[in-house]
Amino acid sequence: MIVQRLAVIGLGLIGGSLARALRSAGAVAHISGYDPDPSRRDDAQRLCVIDRVCDTPAAAVRDADLVVLAVPVLHTVEALVDCLPACKLEVVVTDVGSTKSSVLGDVARACGELPPWFVAGHPIAGTEKSGIAHSQADLFRRHRVILTPHEHQDRTALALVTRVWQAAGARVVEMDARRHDAIFAATSHLPHVLAYSFVDMLARLDGSDEIFPNAGGGFRDFSRIASSSPEMWHDIVRANAASVGELLDRQIGELQQIRAMMHEARWDELKALFERARSARERYLAQIE
Template identity: 70%
Template sequence: MSVRHLAIVGLGLIGGSFARALRAAGEVGRIFGYDPDPQRCDDAQRLGIVDAVYETAADAVRDADLVLLAVPVLHTGEALQACLGSLRDGAIVTDVGSTKQSVLRDVAAVCGGLPAWFVAGHPIAGTEKSGVANSLTDLFRQHRVILTPHDGQDAQARARVAQLWQAVGARVVEMDAAAHDAIFAATSHLPHVLAFSFVDMLDRLDHAADIFPNAGGGFRDFTRIASSSPQMWHDVVRANADAVGGLLDRQIEELQRIRQLMRDARWDEIRELFARSRAARERYLAQIE
């Protein structure tokens, strides 16, 4: 058993799945939870995901060896502040936020610098569902978890967090926080903006009532992530606004270029663009480990 007492602050999909996975792997003793949503607290206890829930984050973390902050990314600092006075000596705190520069800034602001016991992390796993009731034991299996160590990082804390993610089937990699945010602006954050925007645009058309009932598999594939948590993705895009905004500008330029090709009836160039895109996607998919 790697963790005697685990505290989950934020009983959502990721926090609940981490608790389930660690328990299934035999890596945790008792699990305590806190969430401001009473329904999530009830669900977590009813499903046996946690052993106890508390009315405050401070009470939930008081006896924890490891604290997981699984809250919308702009609330990371607030969640840590609520816990700070109750952390026991030797406790490790880690997070699951989708942006890492903002998390490190917020943690440093709360603590007056980046503490050695804080390990910044991001599991590259999830579904369009939210809430602890939708958590899954195998959510992280064969998925990457990114750790973004800081200069003052305690090596043992980093190794312990990495070991726990590995114990639930994840592959741990490390990278610089700025590199992380640039990569995931492209592969995750911008796609969510596009999906949300596309569905909203269709919903405002005069004939929207006829569009959605006739949508096929391609529509469902492209728009699946528009069913994700609006609050979570608002926070992610806001926290990584510079990187997402720069890519969005480039995407708008690309769409305008395609629109001009259509106006000019340059259909061969459009077919070539589609062919390049298909080849690139197949090539990159083959590289995913």
């Protein structure tokens, strides 16, 4: 048993999957949960993912040893402020947001300074499907979880959160928060912006009704992340706007260069760019397989 009493605030894909994973690992004795949306609370109850679904955040966190804030990233600090007065003194709180500098900044502002018991985390898992109905016990298995310890970090709190994620099957990595945000702007946040933008552009073309039925497997995979939660991704892009904006500028610049190659019939350069990209992706696949 790693945690006696766990509280999950935010009963979506991530919160639900963590509850399932810890329960199936026998790592937790009791799980309470809260979500501001009554229909999500009903889902959690019906699916038996949470032992006790509560009507207020305070009721959910009372007696909890560990509180996991699994809400869209811009709501993290609000969720923290809502439940903090009801928490035990020795509580450990962690989050699952996809951006880390913004969360640490928000928490520092709300608490005066960064509290030792707050551990910032980001599980690199999830699908384009949202909601506790899609939660699964093995969502984190063999995935990375990034923790970004801060200057006032209590090492015991950090160790607890590490063990919890390991019990869920994840591989825990520590990283500086700003470095985290730059890396995930590149591998995750920018691709979401590109995918949303591409699908929206297509949908607004004349004759788009005829376009979509002719889309094949390439389109399907390329656009998969455009089915992700707009609320969640709005929060992420907004919370990491500096890093995402810088990369978006670079991406626009690169596309303008491709446009110039096409205009000026510099086809060998275009082919060389395609070849460089394929090689880079093959190196990536070799690293992860």
